[in-house]
Amino acid sequence: MPNKSLFARLFASNRGGSIFLGILAAFAIIVPVFNLAVPESSALHMSTYTVTLLGKYLTFALLAIALDLVWGYCGILSLGHGAFFALGGYAMGMYLMRQIGDRGVYGNPELPDFMVFLNWPELPWYWHGFDMFWFAMLMVMLAPGVLAFVFGWLAFRSRVTGVYLSIITQALTYALMLAFFRNEMGFGGNNGLTDFKDIMGYNLQQDSTRVALFLASAIALALAYLACHYIVTSRFGRVVIAIRDAEDRTRFTGYKTESYKVWIFTFSAVLSGIAGALYVPQVGIINPGEFSPLNSIELVVWVAVGGRGTLYGAALGAGLVNYAKTFFTGALPEVWLFALGALFIVVTIFLPKGIIGLIGKLKNKRRAEKAQAIGLNPNAETES
Amino acid sequence: MKQLDQLREFMRRDRVFDFVAEERFPFTSGVRPVRPGVVDISKGPILYIENMTVSFDGFKAINDLTLYINHGELRCIIGPNGAGKTTMMDCITGKTRPDSGTVFYGQTMDLTRMSEYEIAQVGIGRKFQKPTVFPHHTVFENLELALYTDKSVWPTLIAKLSGEQRDHIDEVLRIIGLIDQVHRRAGLLSHGQTQWLEIGMLLMQKPLLLLVDEPVAGMTHQESERTAELLTSLAEEHSVVVVEHDMDFVRSLARTVTVLHEGRVLAEGSMDQVQNDPKVIEVYLGETAH
Ligand SMILES: Nc1ncnc2c1ncn2[C@@H]1O[C@H](COP(=O)(O)OP(=O)(O)OP(=O)(O)O)[C@@H](O)[C@H]1O
Ligand SMILES: [Mg+2]
Numbered sequence: 001m002p003n004k005s006l007f008a009r010l011f012a013s014n015r016g017g018s019i020f021l022g023i024l025a026a027f028a029i030i031v032p033v034f035n036l037a038v039p040e041s042s043a044l045h046m047s048t049y050t051v052t053l054l055g056k057y058l059t060f061a062l063l064a065i066a067l068d069l070v071w072g073y074c075g076i077l078s079l080g081h082g083a084f085f086a087l088g089g090y091a092m093g094m095y096l097m098r099q100i101g102d103r104g105v106y107g108n109p110e111l112p113d114f115m116v117f118l119n120w121p122e123l124p125w126y127w128h129g130f131d132m133f134w135f136a137m138l139m140v141m142l143a144p145g146v147l148a149f150v151f152g153w154l155a156f157r158s159r160v161t162g163v164y165l166s167i168i169t170q171a172l173t174y175a176l177m178l179a180f181f182r183n184e185m186g187f188g189g190n191n192g193l194t195d196f197k198d199i200m201g202y203n204l205q206q207d208s209t210r211v212a213l214f215l216a217s218a219i220a221l222a223l224a225y226l227a228c229h230y231i232v233t234s235r236f237g238r239v240v241i242a243i244r245d246a247e248d249r250t251r252f253t254g255y256k257t258e259s260y261k262v263w264i265f266t267f268s269a270v271l272s273g274i275a276g277a278l279y280v281p282q283v284g285i286i287n288p289g290e291f292s293p294l295n296s297i298e299l300v301v302w303v304a305v306g307g308r309g310t311l312y313g314a315a316l317g318a319g320l321v322n323y324a325k326t327f328f329t330g331a332l333p334e335v336w337l338f339a340l341g342a343l344f345i346v347v348t349i350f351l352p353k354g355i356i357g358l359i360g361k362l363k364n365k366r367r368a369e370k371a372q373a374i375g376l377n378p379n380a381e382t383e384s
Numbered sequence: 385m386k387q388l389d390q391l392r393e394f395m396r397r398d399r400v401f402d403f404v405a406e407e408r409f410p411f412t413s414g415v416r417p418v419r420p421g422v423v424d425i426s427k428g429p430i431l432y433i434e435n436m437t438v439s440f441d442g443f444k445a446i447n448d449l450t451l452y453i454n455h456g457e458l459r460c461i462i463g464p465n466g467a468g469k470t471t472m473m474d475c476i477t478g479k480t481r482p483d484s485g486t487v488f489y490g491q492t493m494d495l496t497r498m499s500e501y502e503i504a505q506v507g508i509g510r511k512f513q514k515p516t517v518f519p520h521h522t523v524f525e526n527l528e529l530a531l532y533t534d535k536s537v538w539p540t541l542i543a544k545l546s547g548e549q550r551d552h553i554d555e556v557l558r559i560i561g562l563i564d565q566v567h568r569r570a571g572l573l574s575h576g577q578t579q580w581l582e583i584g585m586l587l588m589q590k591p592l593l594l595l596v597d598e599p600v601a602g603m604t605h606q607e608s609e610r611t612a613e614l615l616t617s618l619a620e621e622h623s624v625v626v627v628e629h630d631m632d633f634v635r636s637l638a639r640t641v642t643v644l645h646e647g648r649v650l651a652e653g654s655m656d657q658v659q660n661d662p663k664v665i666e667v668y669l670g671e672t673a674h
Binding site: 231234235236238239241242245246248249250251252253254255256257259260263 | 477479499500501504505509510512516517518519520521525528529530535536537540541542543585589
């Protein structure tokens with residue numbers, strides 16, 4: 001029902017979301033303590049490697065929530081969301097490159113190493129300003145946001161939907177990958193941007209910096225979740241779901257559906273950019289491989305596995321699939337892609353609503369059994 | 385702050401300044417101003433379709449059709465399958481653009497140059513041939529989404545239901561008889577209930593012109609009687625155009641009937657008149673003879 005208080009909307013009547021935020025908060029407390037406060041000799045000590053790995057999963061979870069917002073709620077299956085993630089990552093990477101200063105191999109205070117290597121006389125215009133953190137952060141949101149806005153405006157206004165839309169989003173990320181591979185683009189070509197030293201003056205190799213980045217990822221994920229939940233439970237969110245289910249009806253009801261789609265797509269792209277920006281300092285590199293179409297497809301699998309249209313399901317899927325990936329690529333690297341493909345097939349056929357849907361189903365079954373046991377007529381119809 | 389208020393006062397859009405009023409500009413006297421966004425029904429008809437033609441790959445689904453609907457009228461449109469009834473509604477609501485001809489809403493609004501959402505916002509509501517509601521929303525939410533209000537992106541994001549709007553929803557719920565189902569998901573409603581919900585959604589938009597495509601398809605006899613009552617009660621305040629195949633239903637509405645055939649008007653008049661029209665008999669008998 002509409003008109004609930006903000007608190008009720010975000011927490012009280014949102015059980016799954018509250019559990020998700022609770023788990024996230026627990027992680028945000030436990031991880032720093034076990035890494036920084038527990039001595040290394042103790043069995044309970046958490047290695048910085050693990051902290052960074054978990055931080056990386058959190059950025060993936062954020063990206064998955066962003067995709068779920070457009071796919072699960074608005075029915076826009078974007079197969080190019082990795083592009084927005086990578087653009088955010090590049091914007092952050094440019095800031096980190098400028099932070100290196102004269103500590104590069106060539107010791108040039110102004111130019112990153114790869115530009116010196118290419119004999120570039122000066123910084124290209126689009127690299128200016130990236131020495132300032134606030135400017136870089138602005139670009140983290142603006143670059144993916146503007147691209148998504150322009151792309152969405154063109155695509156949705158021409159009423160491109162369904163498979164065609166998916167294909168052109170895929171083409172978008174592929175085109176960007178090819179462009180970023182080129183040295184002349186000025187983003188480090190093949191090698192991308194790497195060898196970062198500091199972020200805001202703090203050494204990236206230090207444990208405390210890693211923990212801070214982990215915490216930043218957790219906070220960004222929580223805030224993004226709350227923002228998305230606010231959106232999907234607003235009337236705007238109900239319009240977006242209406243567009244997914246019956247776009248024509250929504251239009252004839254008086255909504256300019258393309259505007260709704262453009263805005264939700266843009267917001268999702270901005271969130272993806274933020275995820276990318278948090279990802280890059282933790283893994284220490286950004287290269288054109290992040291634009292690879294395969295990445296965007298993997299992202300779709302995360303969301304499908306977790307369960308579309310719940311937000312936290314997407315985050316869960318991102319965590320689980322990436323945990324499996326870390327495990328497989330360590331133990332049986334050649335099996336991973338097959339496992340991923342099989343997972344996708346199994347989920348689409350047997351779990352159309354993903355793991356969250358499965359949990360819901362099991363719960364309903366138990367409730368029905370209980371009701372039968374005490375002789376009540378099980379109310380088969382559940383309402384969401 | 386004061387200057388700002390003055391500026392606002394000056395920029396107000398809902399007022400005609402004295403200096404444009406009639407006495408100062410005698411040459412405009414007698415000419416009523418065309419007000420954007422306001423339907424001009426002063427001449428009687430609310431809808432003017434003139435010489436409209438629509439073709440799909442050379443096949444003329446609508447062929448030089450001319451049709452007027454009066455304000456407050458309840459008009460039934462009948463015609464064999466493929467006569468172009470749904471295509472005509474598509475043209476009125478902006479879904480299909482006619483190849484030639486004009487479609488005016490009131491005397492001033494050219495519907496062929498407006499998009500679907502604009503047409504809906506100026507007060508034309510449409511019920512689809514295949515009933516369409518939002519299946520994952522509750523009955524209440526379906527009506528809420530159809531509410532007559534600012535439907536642009538930002539206001540919708542922060543929208544809250546006012547008491548007045550809630551009353552409007554309650555009123556429509558009563559009219560369509562779905563009070564008991566208010567929190568039920570629309571996808572779980574019966575066929576007849578879905579039809580009513582869709583009509584209810586039209587009413588939420590406070591339309592002036594209702595286009596209703598086959599409202600009683602799949603309804604029981606009782607249900608279609610109630611639908612006939614509902615549509616009759618809506619006329620006068622609204623203009624209603626009903627497309628229907630069910631002759632008993634059309635007869636029970638007992639108003640002007642227009643027969644469409646091959647994209648043009650074949651006959652027009654009372655039900656008895658058109659039923660005895662030899663051209664109409666030929667078209668309908670010719671069809672059953674196949
Ligand atoms: N998008 C389209 N493309 C091609 N042909 C179309 C299209 N829409 C309608 N037609 C054709 O135009 C003709 C008129 O169709 P329309 O749907 O308007 O008929 P109708 O009077 O509503 O019929 P029914 O009573 O069966 O609903 C039909 O022959 C149909 O095949
Ligand atoms: Mg039809």
